[in-house]
């Protein structure tokens with residue numbers, strides 16, 4: 423199969439939302455550990471205007487996000503089968519540490535594509551193309567027990583800096599999470 427990774431624009435939003443609906447539906451199902459925080463009371467809801475606003479916000483403002491898609495050319499057409507997002511801090515005081523979110527659909531895992539998506543987003547974060555913007559860390563949270571994701575983050579140099587048991591309760595399932603961070607420069611202090 424032919425795969426291409428590229429930054430998404432608003433023209434890609436329908437393909438992205440179709441991917442998100444498929445991928446999120448796999449969470450907690452056989453073969454996939456829980457990986458998202460939505461439940462039946464607060465399900466994932468696509469909000470195109472919000473996505474458009476976040477994708478077009480300059481990095482000098484708060485509330486931006488950027489997403490890269492994994493495009494697969496298949497017999498049925500072109501689909502997004504994986505995506506990674508970098509999401510700005512909510513406050514001026516934490517804008518130096520954006521957060522990362524990642525997912526690859528089940529049939530496309532184990533081929534090195536999640537790692538390629540991660541490397542694409544991390545490379546952009548090191549050089550975001552805006553002279554007045556500098557990021558020092560990438561943060562993410564992962565549920566305890568999500569071994570494929572944990573191994574991937576460790577492989578790419580993320581370090582665990584905290585964990586919290588019973589942080590989430592998803593339709594009766596208690597989940598703890600681990601806070602991982604990637605320092606983008608040498609000499610940056612992590613937790614004592």
Ligand SMILES: CC(C)(COP(=O)(O)OP(=O)(O)OC[C@H]1O[C@@H](n2cnc3c(N)ncnc32)[C@H](O)[C@@H]1OP(=O)(O)O)[C@@H](O)C(=O)NCCC(=O)NCCS
Nearest residue numbers: 457524525526531532533534535536537564570571573574
């Ligand atoms: C985590 C995820 C993105 C990995 O994507 P992937 O494309 O299958 O991963 P890759 O093939 O690029 O693997 C890269 C590395 O990840 C780790 N890894 C991936 N799958 C693994 C598995 N099943 N068991 C252990 N380690 C695994 C390995 O370190 C691997 O490197 P290696 O091949 O040199 O051993 C994918 O499993 C996924 O989308 N899961 C559901 C969503 C999710 O959990 N997102 C993260 C939320 S925090």
